[in-house]
Amino acid sequence: MLRSALSAIFKSLPAQKVKAHCDGPCGVYDPASARVAAEAVLSMTKKLKEMAPPQGNDSAAWAAYNNTFSRYVAIKEDQAKETKKELLILWTDYFKPEHLATYPDLHDTFWKAAKLCSACKVNIDQQKAEELMKSVEKIHHMFWKSKGRADTWTTAS
C-alpha cells in the first residue's frame, strides 16, 4: 500500500528526459540491411568458387590471383559478420516476448540464422550461403507481418 503510494508520488514528480542513444532513430528497424549483407556473402562465395588458379609459375598471375582471392575472402567474412550483427539487432531489440505467441519458432530461426552466418564466414560453402538467404527471407516476412505489412521480398542481385 505504502509502496504503491510512494511509487505514484515518484511518478507524479517532474523528471527530466535522459537519452540512452541507440544506433538509429529509436524504433527504426529494417531487415533490408541484413539482406544486403547476406547477398554479398552469397555473391562472394560464388565468385570464390568460380576462381581458377593460374597455370604455371607466372609470379604476376599468382600475385593477382592471391590478391583477388584474399579480397573476396575478406569481404565475405566482413559481410557475414555484418549479417549476424544486423540479425542480432532485430532479434534482441525489435522482437519482443509477445511476438513469440505468433512466431513460436522465432528464437530457433534467429539462432540458426546466426549459426549460418558463422558457417559462411569460416567456409566457402554456397549451400550454406543460400540457406542463409532463405533464413533472412523468412525473418523478412516475420518482421513485416509483425508490423501488419506484407513487403515483397526483393533482392538486389
Place this chain on the structure above:
Amino acid sequence: MQTPGQPQARKQIFPKPSLRSLFLLITGLRRQCYVVGDSMLPTISQGDRVIYRPVDPSKFSPNQGSIVVVKDPLDPNSLLVKRVYKKSLLGLELRGDNELNSVDSRKFGLVSHSSLCGVVEQIFPQAN
C-alpha cells in the same frame, strides 16, 4: 578484478520506492529522469526512471562500471545515461550495456570530466 565496462551486479540499484529516496528527491539531493532509448538494455529499459546523485565534476570521479548521467556530446542541451567503460585523464569512455545498439564513445569519443552531471543510484522500472 573488474574488467572494463563490466556491468555491476548490484541488486540494490533496483529498490522499491522508499520515504528516504522521496525525501532526497524533494530536497534536491537527488534528481529524477526518465529514460528514452534502448542502449542501456538489459539494465535500463525505455521509460524506466533513474535517480541520480548530482556531483561536482571537479571534485568527483566516477568508478569504472558506474552508470552516469552526462551532458550529451552530440546535443549539449540534453542528458545522456551510459556506463563508464574506462577512465583516463583525457575523459570518460562511455558505453551502453546494449553494445550492439548503442551510440557511445565508440562514436563520439571520450567525454570530458566536466560533462559529468551525476551518478545513477537507483533505477525504477516502468512497471513499478
